[in-house]
Amino acid sequence: MKKITTPLTDDIIADLSAGDQVSISGYLYTARDVAHKRLVDLLDEGKELPFNIEGSIIYYVGPSPSKPSAVVGSAGPTTSYRMDAYAERLMDVGMKGMIGKGKRADNVVQAMINYRAIYFAAIGGAAALIAKSIRSVEIVAYKDLGPESIRRMEVEDFRCVVINDISGKDLYEIGQSEYQIGPDKTN
């Protein structure tokens, strides 16, 4: 288990390889489909983003509403490919990490090599368990989007695994080829 803290630096990222189990402490920013579109629209218009994206990790999540006694509702990752259309633009302005689930497009994997950024997966559907590692949450933009608004989450010992590293390796491909057998084998 590798322990890392935010913001992410090139040194932290250079030390991470596909398959590494990672524990993250610090701050994550949440954004999913519509929030990504708005962020990229701002960049297109030459405007400032609503948070400091330099060295940041964006967590693809739309939490369920929190009960009055809790800091956050259930908060597991959503599928990442829907953010593929926006990921490179955000890497270009300093985003260094992404947390989601599922395979990324080839151009996003290549962009991670070019911009020295990293992609982690958290366990999709383990949302009540993942919420235990979230210490505080504040909405920083787009409150009108409800579950899709951008939040700043303080996390401690947030568990995930490295899927794509800066050498271009992909844990989904490595893992599957290790276990596939029989006539439907693809490689």
Next chain:
Amino acid sequence: MREISITQIIEAVRKLCMDANYRLGEDVLGAFKRGLKTEESPNGKAIFEALLENAEIAKTEQVPMCQDTGITVVFLEVGQEVHITGGSLNDAINDGVRKGYEDGYLRKSICDPFTRINTNTNTPAVIITDIVDGDIFKITIAPKGGGSENMSRVTMLTPSGGKNAIMDFVVQRCQEAGSNPCPPVIVAVAIGGTPEKAAILAKRALLRDIGSENPDLELKEMESELLVRINNLGIGPQGLGGRNYALAVHIIKHPCHIATLPLAVNLCCHASRHKEMVL
């Protein structure tokens, strides 16, 4: 003629929405425990452990097991001897969904397909009604997450392709879906009918208990063969590699037109949620 008031229906739907999202079925938990035993990959084993822990937290703390509390699919079985009193049945179902999602701290995930503006109520629900004999009134609430719904497909095969084409399509669908639908998944397959009939039957096939036997011997054999082929792809829990991609394959078939061979594949994430109540 048996009378059922909409107030009973609203309350039943409200409660079922919460129950379905808080309490994973015993059949799914049993499948996780079997997966934990049979999984060869250390990552895969750790995922089964996390999913069992997650289900326990959700049940104990009465919080949704997944933040995606789904689009609310409602199966109704309504006896033709039943008379609904006090208002509209559809409105009652949607009222129950709205209340369940609000009172249960469940995420509202339903939006306009173009503007993407959220309805903020998780309505309208998708209501599938069967009118049956007698005076039964049964409600099943099956919240379905977007991630696995996105990986589901309906296709029209050529009849000459037969069973082999069906099996190949299902295996290829799983291969292409990979980690996206939150494996371990349940693979529901419906063969026949029309495109829309197949889609509904596949969704209904998800309601079957994991581990229950298909009474049709031919389909039972297809299920076993598909389960092996799918799991041999090696995609594993969460797509990280392993032996358990699918917990079960459930197949339904239905007669179709002499020119067609409709096929629907509905993948369901491991949060395979459904709760039912008979009023």
